[in-house]
Amino acid sequence: MSHRTGGGDPAHTLRLLWRQPDAGARRGPRQGRSLDDIVASAIALADAEGLDAVTMRALGQAVGAAPMTLYTYVPGKAELLDLMLDAIYAELPRPDRSGESWRSRVAALARDNRELFAAHPWAAEVATGRPPLGPGLMAKYEHELRAFDDTGLDDVTRDAALTFVLDFVRAAARSAAEARSARQDSAWTDEQWWAANAPLLAQVLDERRYPTAVRVGAAAGAAQNAAYDPDQAYEFGLARVLDALTVLIDGRADAGRP
Amino acid sequence: MSHRTGGGDPAHTLRLLWRQPDAGARRGPRQGRSLDDIVASAIALADAEGLDAVTMRALGQAVGAAPMTLYTYVPGKAELLDLMLDAIYAELPRPDRSGESWRSRVAALARDNRELFAAHPWAAEVATGRPPLGPGLMAKYEHELRAFDDTGLDDVTRDAALTFVLDFVRAAARSAAEARSARQDSAWTDEQWWAANAPLLAQVLDERRYPTAVRVGAAAGAAQNAAYDPDQAYEFGLARVLDALTVLIDGRADAGRP
DNA sequence: CCTTACTTCGTACAGTGTACAACGTACTGC
DNA sequence: GCAGTACGTTGTACACTGTACGAAGTAAGG
Numbered sequence: 001m002s003h004r005t006g007g008g009d010p011a012h013t014l015r016l017l018w019r020q021p022d023a024g025a026r027r028g029p030r031q032g033r034s035l036d037d038i039v040a041s042a043i044a045l046a047d048a049e050g051l052d053a054v055t056m057r058a059l060g061q062a063v064g065a066a067p068m069t070l071y072t073y074v075p076g077k078a079e080l081l082d083l084m085l086d087a088i089y090a091e092l093p094r095p096d097r098s099g100e101s102w103r104s105r106v107a108a109l110a111r112d113n114r115e116l117f118a119a120h121p122w123a124a125e126v127a128t129g130r131p132p133l134g135p136g137l138m139a140k141y142e143h144e145l146r147a148f149d150d151t152g153l154d155d156v157t158r159d160a161a162l163t164f165v166l167d168f169v170r171a172a173a174r175s176a177a178e179a180r181s182a183r184q185d186s187a188w189t190d191e192q193w194w195a196a197n198a199p200l201l202a203q204v205l206d207e208r209r210y211p212t213a214v215r216v217g218a219a220a221g222a223a224q225n226a227a228y229d230p231d232q233a234y235e236f237g238l239a240r241v242l243d244a245l246t247v248l249i250d251g252r253a254d255a256g257r258p
Numbered sequence: 259m260s261h262r263t264g265g266g267d268p269a270h271t272l273r274l275l276w277r278q279p280d281a282g283a284r285r286g287p288r289q290g291r292s293l294d295d296i297v298a299s300a301i302a303l304a305d306a307e308g309l310d311a312v313t314m315r316a317l318g319q320a321v322g323a324a325p326m327t328l329y330t331y332v333p334g335k336a337e338l339l340d341l342m343l344d345a346i347y348a349e350l351p352r353p354d355r356s357g358e359s360w361r362s363r364v365a366a367l368a369r370d371n372r373e374l375f376a377a378h379p380w381a382a383e384v385a386t387g388r389p390p391l392g393p394g395l396m397a398k399y400e401h402e403l404r405a406f407d408d409t410g411l412d413d414v415t416r417d418a419a420l421t422f423v424l425d426f427v428r429a430a431a432r433s434a435a436e437a438r439s440a441r442q443d444s445a446w447t448d449e450q451w452w453a454a455n456a457p458l459l460a461q462v463l464d465e466r467r468y469p470t471a472v473r474v475g476a477a478a479g480a481a482q483n484a485a486y487d488p489d490q491a492y493e494f495g496l497a498r499v500l501d502a503l504t505v506l507i508d509g510r511a512d513a514g515r516p
Numbered sequence: 517c518c519t520t521a522c523t524t525c526g527t528a529c530a531g532t533g534t535a536c537a538a539c540g541t542a543c544t545g546c
Numbered sequence: 547g548c549a550g551t552a553c554g555t556t557g558t559a560c561a562c563t564g565t566a567c568g569a570a571g572t573a574a575g576g
Contacts, residue, residue, distance in 0.1 A: 002310065026543080027541090028543075028551090030541095127383075142470050145470045155473060156481040167433065168429070172425070180387075200272050200276070204278075219414050233421055237425070247498075247501040287522070290524085335564065517576100520574085522574095525571105531562100532561100533560105539554105542553085546549085
């Protein structure tokens with residue numbers, strides 16, 4: 001199974017996200033834990049051991065309860081993922097950057113999101129078909145839209161530009177997470193992997209058939225000391241994203257450069 | 259479990275990808291099917307019912323064999339995913355575009371990849387920590403690198419630029435796939451979902467607290483007839499990507515435009 | 517022919533999310 | 547104070563996953 005959000009009654013999920021208790025007096029025993037405890041434990045578990053380690057059984061053990069107890073706090077696992085995401089969104093820094101240039105603000109926005117994914121790599125893996133419209137995401141959205149103040153973009157374009165930046169950072173984080181988990185899970189280091197592949201690869205990669213691929217692949221591999229360096233891909237991509245926005249906003253490519 | 263590639267002996271996987279039979283005479287009964295049959299059935303299954311439907315049991319039934327029989331063709335499911343990916347890469351069109359501008363070639367490259375993900379939406383979900391270095395991927399890489407001929411980019415930058423474009427298309431395909439599966443799996447249409455969320459959202463979305471978010475969100479929602487339109491996001495993003503490459507390659511923003 | 521390597525497949529196991537029912541608890545209405 | 551009831555907690559159970567293991571049958575080598 002893949003990790004997906006949503007699924008249940010949207011109104012119920014939304015009440016949970018905004019921590020709006022059900023109306024009516026509560027009979028029966030009081031809950032021994034809080035929703036925040038559950039969510040915080042789940043995030044800690046995911047940070048430490050990855051999203052696959054967040055099972056209802058493991059989470060139950062982490063909070064000292066039977067697995068099924070969790071279902072009195074949360075309708076199901078999909079909603080738990082929504083809550084986890086919204087919680088880490090709420091943690092993002094949101095300093096006032098109104099004195100800076102838009103370019104500096106957007107670069108900071110990208111950096112903050114990158115650091116979010118560095119702290120919580122699992123977040124890039126979660127498939128959010130419908131986003132968790134909680135306080136964390138709203139605060140994030142509000143703050144990040146402000147990065148485009150004074151750019152002259154209309155509202156629709158502003159939203160599209162933000163989505164473009166965020167999707168880029170998320171894709172980079174996902175690639176980085178995949179590269180890392182390939183290293184960790186597979187019991188083969190990058191070097192061993194290449195060494196194991198090299199003999200047959202040399203035999204099968206005809207330079208007449210793949211001249212450009214062989215040459216460029218070798219150059220790129222040498223430049224990165226690996227088949228793929230997520231950090232370099234991010235730096236390169238971010239520069240391109242900022243260039244693209246400069247064209248969109250200032251109508252030329254060299255604004256803000258020496 | 260998420261869907262991941264790789265894992266086993268890289269050399270063995272590589273032999274499978276390039277269809278290099280093990281050396282030595284084969285004793286015992288001959289295999290009743292071919293590796294290509296297995297892979298083709300798996301792709302058909304994934305196309306029709308999604309990646310989650312590709313289980314060893316279902317695939318066994320599709321090829322008319324017991325589930326465990328598959329393990330004589332493929333070491334495990336991770337390797338099967340590698341083979342599926344390489345197979346669809348091999349299907350991509352690779353016409354000679356040497357007469358066109360680089361911008362037209364890169365746009366075509368993006369379109370071809372977008373259509374690949376449209377035909378095989380599951381491909382965007384697969385986590386390829388280490389890429390399947392088979393004939394399909396090599397042919398794809400060779401052809402796509404050629405899109406940057408005559409751009410003056412050095413080899414390392416050429417690889418980075420291609421990665422940038424491909425990552426963008428993949429991210430867009432992933433978002434589109436997530437949005438679609440949210441629609442299909444959740445039993446709530448987009449309209450029902452918004453209708454269910456609207457009352458509480460109206461109550462909780464204070465316009466003083468989230469002025470920009472509320473305004474921009476409403477404008478974007480109206481412009482897209484939905485919370486999120488993957489097609490519009492793709493078109494917007496592709497234009498930005500091409501602008502960014504124009505800056506990189508031609509040093510200005512307006513090359514190739516009227 | 518016997519041996520050996522190989523394909524096929526039934527069974528089994530550890531793991532997943534969660535439905536269901538039993539049990540105890542604390543509040544509501546009297 | 548007491549019955550009724552809604553709710554928290556939990557053990558068990560189910561369908562499902564990938565795949566390890568071993569038995570049975572088949573074709574080739576010596």
